[in-house]
Amino acid sequence: MKRRTFSLSRRQFVVGSTAAGLTLGFGVPLPGRQAHAQPAFPDEINAWVVVRPDEQVVIRIARSEMGQGTLTGLAQLVAEELECDWGNVTTEYPSPATNLERGRVWQSFATGGSRGIRESHDYVRRGGAAAREMLITAAAAQWQVAPAACRAENGVIHGPNGKRTTFGKVAAAAAQLDVPETVTLKDPKNWKIIGKPVKRLDTDDKLTGKQMYGADVRLPGMLNAAIKQCPVFGGTLVSFDDAKVRLLPGVKKVVAVENAVAVVAERWWQAKTALDQLPITWDEGENAGASSAATAEILTAGLDADDAFVGNQAGDAAAAIKSAAKHVSAVYGYPHQNHATMEPMNATARWTEDRCEVWCPTQNGEGALASTAEAAGLPPQQCEVYKTLLGGGFGRRGAGDYIRQAVLIAQHFPGTPVKLLWTREEDMQHGFFHPLTQAKLTAGLDAKRNIAGFRVRISGQSILAGLMPDRLAGGNGDPVTFQCYAPSGEHALAYDFADVLVDHAMRNPPVRPGFWRGVNANQNTFYTESFIDELAHAAGRDPLEFRLAHMSKHPNNAAVLKAVADRVGWGSPAPAGVFRGLAQCTAFASHIAACAEVSVTNGALKIHRIVAATDCGYAVNPQQIEAQVEGSFVYGLSAALYGECTVKDGRIEQDNFHTYPVMRLAEMPKVETIVMPSGGFWGGVGEPTIAVAAPAVMNAIFAATGKRVRTLPLKHHDLTA
Secondary structure, three states: OOOOOOOOOHHHHHHHHHHHHHHOOOOOOOOOOOOOOOOOOOOEOOOOEEEOOOOOEEEEOOOOOOOOOHHHHHHHHHHHHHOOOHHHEEEEOOOHHHHHHOOOOOOOOEOOOOOOOOOOHHHHHHHHHHHHHHHHHHHHHHHOOOHHHOEEEOOEEEOHHHOEEEHHHHHHHHOOOOOOOOOOOOOHHHOOOOOOOOOOOOHHHHHHOOOOEHHHOOOOOOEEEEEEEOOOOOOEEEEEOHHHOOOOOOEEEEEEEOOEEEEEEOOHHHHHHHHHHOOEEEEOHHHOOOOHHHHHHHHHHHOOOOOOEEEEEEOOHHHHHHOOOEEEEEEEEEOEOOOOOOOOOEEEEEEOOOOEEEEEOOOEHHHHHHHHHHHHOOOHHHEEEEEOEOOOOOOHHHOOHHHHHHHHHHOOOOOOOEEEEOOHHHHHHOOOEOOOEEEEEEEEEOOOOOEEEEEEEEEEOOHHHHHOHHHOEOOOEOHHHHOOOEOOOOOEOOOOOOOEEEEEEEOOOOOOEOOOOOOOHHHHHHHHHHHHHHHHHHHOOOHHHHHHHOOOOOHHHHHHHHHHHHHHOOOOOOOOOOEEEEEEEEEOOEEEEEEEEEEEEOOEEEEEEEEEEEEOEOOOOHHHHHHHHHHHHHHHHHHHHOOOEOEEOOEEOOOOOOOOOOOOHHHOOEEEEEEOOOOOOEOOOOOOOHHHHHHHHHHHHHHHHOOOOOEOOHHHOOOOO
8 A cells, every 4th residue: 555645835834734733723724634544554554543463552642642631532532432452552643744744644733722632532533433343344354254243342353153353463454454434433322431530541651750741852962952032022132242151161052043042052051051141132122111001001991992893792782781770890800821831842853954853842743843844944744743742731832933943943053953941931931921801891780680781891912813813803803802702602601691792802912922721711701700790799699599590591501500509508508717609601612610618817818629510511531521620720720819920121020930829739729520421512621610710719709708809810909808
């Protein structure tokens, strides 16, 4: 069988793949998609499955693993249809260049937007089912019986009259067969591996240190690089004087990298210390005077501006509010935040005139390959990217800026691998930051104390305007801004409002925006669920009963909300000094709810317990879902309590964890997760729960103190009763 090739110009690939990488799978298609391709390697059954003679089953995973468990979950999907022995399963990453060469047989490499499983579940299961049918067909041919008379179970093929053989014994013959065009997937009621809390496949290697992160890469003859970029957004490099550092121990060269300077040395610390001593002149440009205070004034003005893009409109919200018996209005705000991955940005590149290779942690192998090809000045077919485990991603590693820099530096040392590792300070000040917004919410309460008219004006930053302005609707509308405010779909506003208007006055500060774990669902749910709580108290109604009264068209949301309320005993007294708060939403196609229990003593907050319920349709691995939800609260509460990036003199002020703190172990509440998949759809898990973390806690704080927190982070608020 001949290996399939796929021709695509460097420019075509760079444009398509970079867009896909930055959106982290937000639906940007790439050319050349095929559902299946013929086997290219002699030991594979098909692109997804390799079976060794010793019965080891290798399942290929295109998505990235960054601690969220996608690697194990995707392997479960393939293994379920394959009918293999889970104890024999291991995994490997296919490379993005091989994916390109084989007509994108593995389809998307992007991992973000909680899409790793929900976007690829169908075709990866079909890959497993096709491999199963090929193994059965090979066994049937040896026995000279019809394939329909045979079945596979737990890595063994059973035939008529007690015949049996193993996958490993027929794998070589199966690999010679054509991949079937159509297969039948199992009915979910017959799943044996999907839905089970099987152990993760990457845990042992993490515990033993075998698992390699990007920062761990070591290659023969490798040099190391440290980099410094202009601290002011939009600033440029004017000059540097390398005379002071070029003779320091280990230093090989000082190079300009577009608007940055890098020092390359034998060891990274040599490069870093030399860079610290290097005289550099920057042109700070027009943003040198930018500040958070000035930006806040611009956003506040946008709350009442005439220019706005409508994201959700039904009925006449203004008229309904005007005629209501009571009016309630509030203004909320959400800051810039950093991804703060534990592993700073890094990539190792080896460049020659006819080939470029990169080893890196990336959330999108295809986007990384595109960045590599563009920086190397080579066709993508002459480049390769080898993915490593990610020491945190959260959206930050969907971009390829650090990869591009590594390739440009490596061009000064042809044939020699060069590892670029950012300092923590560089990582904190040159990220893609969570967008900054404010929101003004207004609603009416009718004579029956129900909501009559719901109005939201968002003023602030657009991610698409900063990264992909060509994807703005009508030239000025960012649909991503309206997550959890959409009229329907995976980010629907989960309330029954006959009269509603949600719009966005775009105001873009110079801070570079990015897809931060949970994206706009985070602030929008904080705004909505805090305001719904305000409306419930203004109406003199119980917050749970009030919410449920406005959710008749959203039964899945009502179900998860009732589940957390039942678990905490809502309606019965809480422990002495403990108060409760609720929140719910639809995000990334899942339905989420949480109840927080807190106490406030002399202004000091203690979060005792959080109960969270998740309906993600199908639950591939309930144990991993529980871990994801718990991790979501670590991330979401860190942001709510402390997460804030401020700008002064055009630069981010926070430069390390002493100025950008995260939750400590002693602060973490007990998290109880209720996994309640209702079936019929595939929802996300890694991001949705973050959205309910802040409002559940802030609503509980109101119950405890009578103080309403409308801006984050909480560290700026005095909770003294």
